[in-house]
Amino acid sequence: MKFSINRAILLEEIYKANKILxxxxxxxTIGGIFLELTMDKLTIISTNTVLSFKSVLTNNNADLDINEPGKILIKGRYVIEMLRRLDDQYVNFTAVxxxxxxxxTTSSEFNINILDAEDYPSLGFREKGxxxxxxxxxxxxxxxQTLISIDEWSKKLSLSGLNVHVTNESVIFSATDLFRISQKTISLTDKETEEINITIPYKTLLELPKxxxxxxxxxxxxxxxxxxxxINNVLFQSNLIDGQFPNVSAAFPQEFSAVIFVESKKLLKTLNRADLPNDDGLPQIINLRIEDDSIYVKSTVSEVGNYEEEFKDFKLEGTGNLVISFNSKFLLEALKTFDNEPIKLQFVNPTRPVVISKQRNDKLKQVVLPTYLGN
Structure with missing residues (x-):
């Protein structure tokens, strides 16, 4: 094998491949990155047996110049370190x-040991379905907006991932840890003829944003x-989670006694001030007393003290005189997903969950169960 290529592009693809190992x-052998060079492309493959990565580089997207086809199995971490230390735009690879x-490069040379490429398993990337x-x-x-509600370590395997439910006009993404629910609906421009209901593992989803x-x-x-x-020249493949994902939509309340309309940024600032630090690192409990023209926000930490603030910058529809408490982490994470937009918080009573959504539409819903304090 012998080729030259744009160093920065190759470094980026090997870095992606190395991330899932x-x-x-x-x-x-499984800990290596497989490179296969043909007369027109360089294919980069890695796997951890659950996730698999494949990237295809050519002259068009990576300035690839092929001299001699072949295949090698490299230790990604060492190759990444060497490529990072070089300054040249192009780099030459030669299997010895x-x-x-x-x-x-024109002025530098590294030699590293490689693994036996013949021992690398044959991976089938599914591009039809x-x-x-x-x-x-x-x-x-x-x-x-949705990964916040996934419990990666849930004993119920179906809860350790993101559910994707496709109907003929929309795709619904749902996640829950049984204390909260995150649900996002995206409308489809082309109608789907087949209903899809799958659950994707949390670890797979963590790698996708990159x-x-x-x-x-x-x-x-x-x-x-x-x-x-x-995604462009990359294929990223994962196993799916077996098991039936719960019908979380059935847990959404349909009738509400009070609805608060507020700017999410303003409410977040108030709740952040009430989220007092504590020695054990556990989430704080925030108590809300909702009246017709004020929300009294209160929190107490025995070894620190207490905090109370009156919040008035909101509009209320329905009946006030509601006292309800929440895990601060759950409530704050839910509010942060709305990007400082106007939102509404819909309440039923002190023991039923609050439903949070945008004022303009309900494509994104965050549902948070209250914490019962026994008073």
Whole structure:
């Protein structure tokens, strides 16, 4: 194998491939990054047996100049470090007797050991199946708005991921840890003829925002037991979670006794002041006493003190005289997903969840259960 390529582009792709590797895997082959060079492209592949990554570089997107095809298996961390230390725009890769890799520029040269490429497993990337096409940046925002409610370590496996439910006109993203629910609906321009209901693992979703950094379009390919994200020249494939995701929409209250209309930024500032630090690092409990023209925000930490503030910059519809308490972490994280927009908080009573959404539409909903204080 022998080729030259744009150093910065290659570094970025190897860095992405290296991110998903499980360095604790006892099989050193799985801990490597597989490079296969043909006469027209360089394919970069990595896997941790659950997630798999594939990137294709060509002359058009990476200034690839091919001299001799071949395949090698590299230790990504060492190659990344070497590429970072170089300043040249282009770098040369040469495999030496299938045991070493020479990385050189006009003035520098590194030699590192490589793994046996023949031992690398053959990975099947699924590019055929039910296809869902979304705006890349909208999907990235959706992840930021919903991942807060996932319990990665839930004993109920179906709760440890993001549920994607596709109907003929929309796709609904839902997550819950049984104390809160995050749900985002995106309308589809093209109607889907097949209903889809899958749950994607949390660890898979954590890696996606990095790949979506500048992506305008995203294609999601769903096949039996797998989901593949196609982003520009990259394929990112993951197993799906088995098990039935709960019907979280059934937990949404339909009738409310009080609705508060408020600027999310203003309410957040007040709640942040009430979120007192404590020695054990546990989330604070924030108590809200809602009256017709004031909301009294109160919190107490035994070893620190207490905080109370009167908040008046809101509009109330319905009946006040409601006292309700929340886990500060859950409530603050929910409010932060609305990007300082006007929101509404819909209340039923002190024991039922609050439903938070934008004033203009309810495409994004955050549902937070109250904390019962026994008073």
């Amino acid at each position: 499980d360095l604790k895997n006892p099989n050193p 007797e299938n045991s070493e890799l020479r990385i050189s 039910t296809i869902l096409e979304l705006d890349g940046q909208e999907f990235k925002r959706t992840l930021a 790949l979506l950094e500048n992506a305008e379009k995203l294609k999601i390919v769903i096949s039996e037991g797998y989901v593949t994200f196609v």
